[in-house]
């Protein structure tokens with residue numbers, strides 16, 4: 001079927017705005033909002049006895065896996081290793097049989113991810129695909145598949161595939177935690193409640209697209225941009241930097257906020273925007289103190305938090321935006337949206353080809 005852009009100027013923008021719907025649709029496959037429980041599809045292996053988890057992917061899908069590491073380790077108390085597929089496969093890592101290997105891929109066709117899947121199967125791992133294309137090679141070759149219901153993603157820069165991957169991984173983390181007896185019914189209910197509210201919070205935030213567009217004007221002239229985050233917000237900083245460089249061609253780097261003083265602080269002056277992803281979770285104070293360090297050196301901080309987080313900041317940033325307050329567990333899903341929109345509007349301000357950025361391919365099926 002022919003897929004159009006509808007009222008939107010680009011596929012990327014259309015796909016960003018589809019997120020409330022596709023996040024909701026993906027959640028509906030696993031979440032029971034009345035009972036506030038999650039039911040995973042039946043799998044051909046027992047999550048309760050898996051003793052280690054490996055997540056392997058490329059690009060934006062790798063960052064979704066990186067968020068999942070925080071979730072699974074915290075909730076299910078299971079050690080998780082996350083790998084870039086092209087590094088994993090050539091390293092020939094030793095693996096004890098009985099582990100679970102999860103392969104995240106929008107297309108389900110990425111060559112390095114597929115090769116890593118074959119390696120894991122040959123080494124006695126249970127394999128689980130998380131894809132957006134059910135009939136894809138990665139889905140067919142894995143023992144089991146979980147689907148993101150993002151619908152076709154046309155823009156080269158991944159948006160709705162990423163947030164729906166996060167949704168499935170959040171549900172998987174809860175499911176793993178429950179099968180291991182690591183989570184109380186009360187905690188599960190709270191997380192389910194928070195997940196059920198995500199589509200509405202995302203929709204609420206998308207109505208403020210104009211504010212991001214104005215913010216982007218101040219960034220489009222920059223040569224370098226730094227993104228900072230801690231905990232599960234760190235991969236969102238990485239994803240924000242990736243989105244910006246992919247479509248605006250501005251050099252951007254994502255950094256763990258705690259690593260600021262181990263290098264990137266040397267770059268700070270008033271020409272380097274520093275985008276900070278800082279929900280009010282248990283790490284808020286730590287990241288807020290990094291903000292002070294940047295502001296004290298004349299850096300231009302663009303601060304994403306909720307109203308409480310913005311109010312608590314001691315010295316005023318260059319710009320701030322208060323997102324809807326959410327349970328910190330689901331914050332990575334919500335905070336993905338401002339970094340997508342920011343990259344989009346900076347690219348528009350620069351006049352680049354948002355849907356077809358130079359040198360990039362939607363699906364990398366060569367090695």
Ligand code: G6P
Nearest residue numbers: 058059060061105106107110158
């Ligand atoms: C390419 C795309 C990215 C994507 C990556 C992994 O680089 O441009 O948007 O994240 O491949 O693709 P996959 O289909 O495996 O998620």
